[in-house]
Amino acid sequence: MCKLIILIFVTTINFINGAKILGVFPSPGYSQFILGEVLMTELARRGHDVTMISAYKPREELKNYRTILADDMVNKPQRDLFPREREHFINRIRSVHNLGYLVTENALTNSGVQNLIHSNETFDLVILEQFLNEAHMAFGAHFNAPIVLFSSIGISEWNSHLIGDIRLPSIVPVTKTHYTDHMSFFQRLFNSIVNVCDILYKELVSYPIHQEYIDKYFPKKMNLRDIIYNASLMLLNSHVSTTQPASLTTAVIEIGGFHVSSKKLPEDIQKFLDEAENGAILFSMGSNLNISNLPLTTLDNIMEMFSKMKQRVLLKYEDINLKNKPSNVLISKWLPQSDILEHRSLVAFVTHGGLLSVTEAVFHGVPMVGIPIFGDQRMNVARCVRKGIAVHLPFQELTAFNLHQALVKVLENREYQDNSRRNANIMRDRPVRPLNWAMYWIEYVLRHNGAIHLRNASLELYWFQLYLIDVIIFLMVSLILMYYLIAKRQRIKGFHPQVTQNTNAKKLRKKNKLKKY
Structure with a gap:
């Protein structure tokens, strides 16, 4: 009996190690690429044969890790995204769906992707980055493989319906609002109306467009309605410390913070931080926003304000030869953000409020000044404000004086430091490392041939029946x-x-x- 158990165990391990996995991570955002690469390279290290559709080349070469570059959107000139902060709410919803169309079709038109689709290759599993790219669900049906969805944000109106998770509009706000799970009556009313509008937009506008993509770029005839709800599992880059408590179905697994690891800082940054006797501030607006797009007068005033502060400042900025750069400011086009936040000298983080940045700040216990611009950033900052770990500075009010006031509030009010440390302890207090947790569930789907038993009955109902x-x-x-x-x-x-x-x-x-x- 003992020998039989050992044989079954060894056979299972061999099967899992021999799995062929296709990763579809087409987003042009570098932050999203980092998340996808960490997930897929870990699978490769565990012996899986990985093929990755990505907008970027891998940072690490592995013999069982192949990349198909779909980088057309990355090579296009970057737009000034700051005006998006002033968009009307309806335009915000439309613009994010338009981005989804671009990302979806850009990947499908890529010659390498088309060669893969028309090849005789087979896969045991498809891991799909989910962001309004429903046509990419066809990869699973085309290769006759189970699908694991990955979302770089928490549960939202963009992904919950795909896995049968029920979102109550009374406590789960629409992503592009600045609401939290504590809403007033009129906020709940607005949130409910927008939820219905979003559903109708997807049903009447978005899904027909994605059906056209499937008809055009896949050789098999597939109906979007038949394949869109076939995901076995969804991994979320979220955690209660960064978002809010949520009622998640068994097929939704939170792995927020899985990408965080400790790496050695470059020598110049290490020295700059080690010698920061009065602490240091990190100022970065992420990979999609260029600080150089700010008005020159605003930027000059901010530099002058920094020169009068006793803290040192690390600034992610596109022009490293900035004139009149204060001596206490270090400028770089790219900064190892998480490793900088880990340094003991960091006392504050000025950020756009992307979930990746928020996650890293929470993990390392650094309070924030949030300047949200688009996407889920308003909501992320609002949640951090409610937790007492951030100050919200609206972009339209961004001046040197207001930024200084926000920084003073974070630096001199002890509660922000205490709350940040407390929240960091909550994120770190887990029985299993989130990356190992992600690996367990991905391989769980492989072991159970798609794990259909995790499916929620709500997937069999229309939205108007569900609610x-x-x-x-x-x-x-x-x-x-x-x-x-x-x-x-x-x-x-x-x-x-x-x-x-x-x-x-x-x-x-x-x-x-x-x-x-």
Whole structure:
């Protein structure tokens, strides 16, 4: 019996190590690439044969790790994204879907991707970065392989429906708002309306476009409605310390912070931070926003403000030869953000509020000044403000004076430091490293041939059935009909004596006329 158990165990390990896995991570954002690469390289280290569709080349060469570059969007000139902060809410929703269309079609038109689709290759599993690219769900059906979704953000209206997770509009805000799970009545009302509008937009506009992509770029005939809900599992780059408590189905696994690791800093940065006797501030607006797009007067005033501070400043900026650079400021086009945040000298982080940046700041216990611009950044900053680990500085109010006031608030109010350390302890207090947790669940899907038993019954319902819209409409119509029938019956009863009285009066008048003649 013991030998049989050992044999089964060895056979399982050999099967898992021999798995062929396709990773589809087409996002042009470098932060998203980092997350995808950490996940896929770890699978390669564990013996899996990995093929990665990506916008960037791998940072590490592994013999069982192959990259198919889909970098057309990366090579295009980068737009100034700061004006997106002033977009109307409806335009925000439309623009994010338009980005999804671009990312989806850009990957599918790539020659390397088309060669793969038309090859005879097979895969045991497809891991798909999910961001409004529903047509890419066809990779799973095309290769007849289970799908594991990966989302670089938490549960949202962009991904929850694909895995059968139920989002209550009363406590789960739409991603592009600045709401948290504590909403006022009018916020809940607005949130509910926007949820319905988003659903209708996906059903009437977005899904037909993605169906066209499937028809155009895949040789097999596939119906989006038949394949869109076939994911076995969804991995979220989130955690209660960075987002909020959520009621997640068994097929949704949170692995926020899985990419964080300790690496040695470059010598110049290490020296700069080691000698920061009064602490250091990191100022970075992420990989998609260029600080050089700020008005020159604003940037000059900020530099002047930094020169008067006792802290040292690390600035991610596109022009390392910036004129009038203060002596306490170090400028670099790229900064190892997580490793800098880990340094003991870091006392504050000025950030755009992307979830990757927020996760790293939370993990290392560094309070933030959040200047959100687009996407999920407003919500991320709002959550951090509620946790007492960040100050929100609206982009339209970004001046040297306001930035200084926000930094002073974070630096001099002890609560921000204490709350950040407490939140870091919450993130770190886990029984299993999040990357190992991700590996376990990915291989779980492989071991159980897609793990169909994790599927939620809500996937078999239309959205209006799931949220009982049809039941509510039925009850409302029934009540209206019942009221109408009761009112009609009362009206008939009420008028019947009157009709009899009028008839008798007519007879009496006729009789009097006869007597007169």
